Amino acid sequence: MKNVKIPEVAVSRLSVYSRFLTQIEKSGVVRISSGEIAAGTGGTPAQVRKDLAYFGEFGTRGVGYNVAELNKEICNILGIGKKWRVILVGAGNLGSALTQYAGFKSRGFDIEAVFDNDLNKVGLRLNDTPVMAINRIYDYVVENKIDIAIIAVPDKHAQDIADLLVTSGIKGILNFAPVTLNIPEDVQVRNVDLAVNLEILSFNIVVNNKE
Amino acid sequence: MKNVKIPEVAVSRLSVYSRFLTQIEKSGVVRISSGEIAAGTGGTPAQVRKDLAYFGEFGTRGVGYNVAELNKEICNILGIGKKWRVILVGAGNLGSALTQYAGFKSRGFDIEAVFDNDLNKVGLRLNDTPVMAINRIYDYVVENKIDIAIIAVPDKHAQDIADLLVTSGIKGILNFAPVTLNIPEDVQVRNVDLAVNLEILSFNIVVNNKE
DNA sequence: GACTGTGAAGCCATTCACAGCT
DNA sequence: AGCTGTGAATGGCTTCACAGTC
Numbered sequence: 001m002k003n004v005k006i007p008e009v010a011v012s013r014l015s016v017y018s019r020f021l022t023q024i025e026k027s028g029v030v031r032i033s034s035g036e037i038a039a040g041t042g043g044t045p046a047q048v049r050k051d052l053a054y055f056g057e058f059g060t061r062g063v064g065y066n067v068a069e070l071n072k073e074i075c076n077i078l079g080i081g082k083k084w085r086v087i088l089v090g091a092g093n094l095g096s097a098l099t100q101y102a103g104f105k106s107r108g109f110d111i112e113a114v115f116d117n118d119l120n121k122v123g124l125r126l127n128d129t130p131v132m133a134i135n136r137i138y139d140y141v142v143e144n145k146i147d148i149a150i151i152a153v154p155d156k157h158a159q160d161i162a163d164l165l166v167t168s169g170i171k172g173i174l175n176f177a178p179v180t181l182n183i184p185e186d187v188q189v190r191n192v193d194l195a196v197n198l199e200i201l202s203f204n205i206v207v208n209n210k211e
Numbered sequence: 212m213k214n215v216k217i218p219e220v221a222v223s224r225l226s227v228y229s230r231f232l233t234q235i236e237k238s239g240v241v242r243i244s245s246g247e248i249a250a251g252t253g254g255t256p257a258q259v260r261k262d263l264a265y266f267g268e269f270g271t272r273g274v275g276y277n278v279a280e281l282n283k284e285i286c287n288i289l290g291i292g293k294k295w296r297v298i299l300v301g302a303g304n305l306g307s308a309l310t311q312y313a314g315f316k317s318r319g320f321d322i323e324a325v326f327d328n329d330l331n332k333v334g335l336r337l338n339d340t341p342v343m344a345i346n347r348i349y350d351y352v353v354e355n356k357i358d359i360a361i362i363a364v365p366d367k368h369a370q371d372i373a374d375l376l377v378t379s380g381i382k383g384i385l386n387f388a389p390v391t392l393n394i395p396e397d398v399q400v401r402n403v404d405l406a407v408n409l410e411i412l413s414f415n416i417v418v419n420n421k422e
Numbered sequence: 423g424a425c426t427g428t429g430a431a432g433c434c435a436t437t438c439a440c441a442g443c444t
Numbered sequence: 445a446g447c448t449g450t451g452a453a454t455g456g457c458t459t460c461a462c463a464g465t466c
Contacts, residue, residue, distance in 0.1 A: 006418075007457060008411065015410040019389055033425065042391045045425090046459055053427060061426040061465035079413040097308035103389050103406040109413075148412060171420075172412045178230055178314050180253045188415040190408045195314040197401045199226040200219065201359060201383045202290035202320075204399040209382075218435060244447065256447090257437055264449060272443035272448040 010051045014074050016041050017048065019107075021071035033064040080108045085146045089161050090153035091116035091131050094176060098152055100127045111150070113140060117157075134161075141168035148172045155179045221262045225285050227252050228259065230318075232282035244275040291319045296357045300372050301364035302327035302342050305387060309363055311338045322361070324351060328368075345372075352379035359383045366390045 020040045024032065034048040041048075052058055058073050059065040075081055088099055088111050098104070099111050114126050117134045124131050132140065140146065149165045151158055151173060158177035165173060172188040175181055178196075183189050231251045235243065245256040245263075252259075263269055269284050270276040286292055299310055299322050309315070310322050325337050328345045335342050343351065351357065360376045362369055362384060369388035376384060383399040386392055389407075394400050 005456085009457080011411050011414050012407055015407040016391070016404070018410075019406070020391070035425085040391065044459075046461095047457095049426065050428085050458075057427070059426050062424050063466060064425065077414065078410045079417040080410060082413070082417070084413060093308040093311045097304040098405070100304045101405060104409060107406045107410065109406070109409050147416065148409070172416045174409055174412055180227070180231070180251065186419065188412055188419060190412045190415075192403070192405065192408050193227070194309070194312060194403065195230070195318045195320070196223055196226040197403050198315060198320050198359070198385055199229075199289045199291060199318065200222050201385055201399055201401045202293070202295060203222050203288065204401075205358065205383045206290040206293070208397065208399060216434090220435080246447085255437075257439095258435095260448065261436075261450085268449070270448050273446050274444065275447065 004054060006054045010054060011078070013041070013043065013047070013051050015078060017051070018071055018074040018078065018080075021067055021074070025067050025071060029067055031064050032067050032070075034059075037065075082108075084109055084148055085144060086111050086148045086150065087113045087115065087137075087140065087146050088129075088150040088152060089115045089134070089137065089165075090151065091118070091121050091126060092152065092154075095150075095152035096126055098150060098176070099129050109148075112144075115140075137161075137164055138168045141165065141170060146170060148174065150174045150176070152176045215265060217265050221265060222289070224252070224254065224258070224262050226289060228262070229282055229285040229289065229291075232278055232285070236278050236282060240278055242275050243278050243281075245270075248276075293319075295320055295359055296355060297322050297359045297361065298324045298326065298348075298351070298357050299340075299361040299363060300326045300345070300348065300376075301362065302329070302332050302337060303363065303365075306361075306363035307337055309361060309387070310340050320359075323355075326351075348372075348375055349379045352376065352381060357381060359385065361385045361387070363387045 017037055020037065034045040037048045038045045055077050056073070058070050086109050088095055091114050095114065099114055104111065111129055114129050114131045115134050115137050116122065116131055119133065121131045122133045149170050151161055153161055155177050158175065158179050159181060162173060162181045162183060166183060166187055170187060173181070173183065175189060175191045178193050181189060228248055231248065245259040248259045249256045266288050269281050297320050299306055302325050306325065310325055315322065322340055325340050325342045326345050326348050327333065327342055330344065332342045333344045360381050362372055364372055366388050369386065369390050370392060373384060373392045373394060377394060377398055381398060384394065386400060386402045389404050392400060
């Protein structure tokens, strides 16, 4: 791997390319050019090539890329197929939906346990995934070497849960609670803020209508 | 408003500031500095000031910002409180969760109708929101002047739904389907790709462990 | 001729540092 | 003295344009 700092946006685009390639691959296409990838993912050909160039040379000049091969390379880069061990905290509406979200499973992220503080839910199964009590998180994460936790609890509990997960030795947190978590640098965090996205949309609509 | 192009990241940060200020306001704090906002939202003081400066002068030199006032200004900028009319398409797991998501309602985005192609669901209510048949989307959007639609249908149907919404005259689309939608430029789109976020996290964990 | 890979240029966002105000 | 507002400097991402390869 080259020793250049890779922009996070480039990584997110790689993820989109991979999704597109997976779909293209199914339809039987073998070869593809940077221009076609760009057209299918809403980017530019130069950017597609640059993003890939951060990691190596995957194409053939004058020809293009082999769809299956390129997709495999990108999956390697992203760490897909590493068999990540994932848990989810918060069996509310959003948590339940995420537990059953096909988009995670199909990309190799399989949630193996759900934790909740509602004892009525503990012991049940959420679409085959067992629901356990919050106070079992620490032991479970340590014993099963869990890599990633998805936080889908109400705002007020998010930081406490995050602290607990950090103490347990979690490597990454995907946070759906609309709060800024305080997390040590060596633990990776991604915030998915649903309301923020609606507000950006709202802003863009207003600006667009003014022109 | 100044005639400078505003970075979209700045807008997303404004949204986070606002959320933070709302919370701070509740706890009774009246005045706040850019440094405190930065500390509470994971940014830098200079960036907070710059983000605000795109839109005007909201603070007092030597003093800071009035929490309530600043929050109101930001809400105006973002178009919150404009009484947006919002519908959701796709009453599956994710769609149901989003319909009941408190983070939307508390920020002024109230989903008023849900559409689904499953006739068993049509006529029911999802947490008080009526579920209607997909073929009623066009009329409903036109008659009720719907501004924003949230797409939470399976990938394969997303583009068709998007086309239908565009034809109906929708202004903005928040898309949860993991596909790149083809939409005319005057309609605003935001993609929330849940799997992409997990994949970026996965990438970051791998990179972090190599160092 | 077609398309990749890449240095260089251009553009945009962030950070710095300080003038201006309270 | 403390904090905002902002031009200038820096840093980073994107686009350009072309050499290299098939």
